[in-house]
Amino acid sequence: DTEVTQTPKHLVMGMTNKKSLKCEQHMGHRAMYWYKQKAKKPPELMFVYSYEKLSINESVPSRFSPECPNSSLLNLHLHALQPEDSALYLCASSQDGPSGYTFGSGTRLTVV
Amino acid sequence: QKEVEQDPGPLSVPEGAIVSLNCTYSNSAFQYFMWYRQYSRKGPELLMYTYSSGNKEDGRFTAQVDKSSKYISLFIRDSQPSDSATYLCAMSAREYGNKLVFGAGTILRVKS
Numbered sequence: 001d002t003e004v005t006q007t008p009k010h011l012v013m014g015m016t017n018k019k020s021l022k023c024e025q026h027m028g029h030r031a032m033y034w035y036k037q038k039a040k041k042p043p044e045l046m047f048v049y050s051y052e053k054l055s056i057n058e059s060v061p062s063r064f065s066p067e068c069p070n071s072s073l074l075n076l077h078l079h080a081l082q083p084e085d086s087a088l089y090l091c092a093s094s095q096d097g098p099s100g101y102t103f104g105s106g107t108r109l110t111v112v
Numbered sequence: 113q114k115e116v117e118q119d120p121g122p123l124s125v126p127e128g129a130i131v132s133l134n135c136t137y138s139n140s141a142f143q144y145f146m147w148y149r150q151y152s153r154k155g156p157e158l159l160m161y162t163y164s165s166g167n168k169e170d171g172r173f174t175a176q177v178d179k180s181s182k183y184i185s186l187f188i189r190d191s192q193p194s195d196s197a198t199y200l201c202a203m204s205a206r207e208y209g210n211k212l213v214f215g216a217g218t219i220l221r222v223k224s
Contacts, residue, residue: 043212056211
């Protein structure tokens with residue numbers, strides 16, 4: 001299995017909702033990432049988990065809460081989002097180290 | 113000045129042409145260099161990964177890294193309409209803690 005699987009593919013949520021994005025990989029990768037990508041822009045790093053521990057938080061607002069239940073799973077919990085948070089949310093994984101990541105197809109999030 | 117500079121294009125070429133995509137960077141600590149292809153509304157797909165300087169070839173794709181000039185290139189031979197996508201360069205270093213720094217992405221259009 002050489003894929004990173006993200007669910008759901010699309011999500012529409014109101015500003016008062018709570019929702020979660022899920023990411024799964026079975027490649028034995030020890031680092032997992034959340035990126036946010038706005039239209040016509042490159043991905044922007046949000047969080048890095050290394051060996052199931054949060055190692056980087058790029059000053060992301062607390063309305064985004066990551067969770068790594070085990071080495072194969074990564075969640076992003078969303079609460080009280082703003083319309084400007086609408087974007088493609090990408091999960092990625094890699095072997096320990098900054099070699100090439102494998103990205104998932106992303107969750108397209110719309111906040112209304 | 114951005115750490116990684118990449119011309120956003122769009123770059124439009126006829127089918128069969130040789131395509132040259134380039135990025136320059138300012139941080140001499142970068143050691144890991146990657147090229148990703150991203151189709152519309154999809155996650156980035158790793159095309160080429162190079163550690164340090166040199167050339168790497170994979171089918172119709174050739175990646176070059178010139179660390180002395182802080183310049184990386186991706187060449188696509190015999191370009192096809194299916195190569196039409198956004199091409200993102202990315203780079204990193206150990207001290208970045210697995211974080212990738214992306215270029216802006218170049219939109220490529222191959223006309224049949």
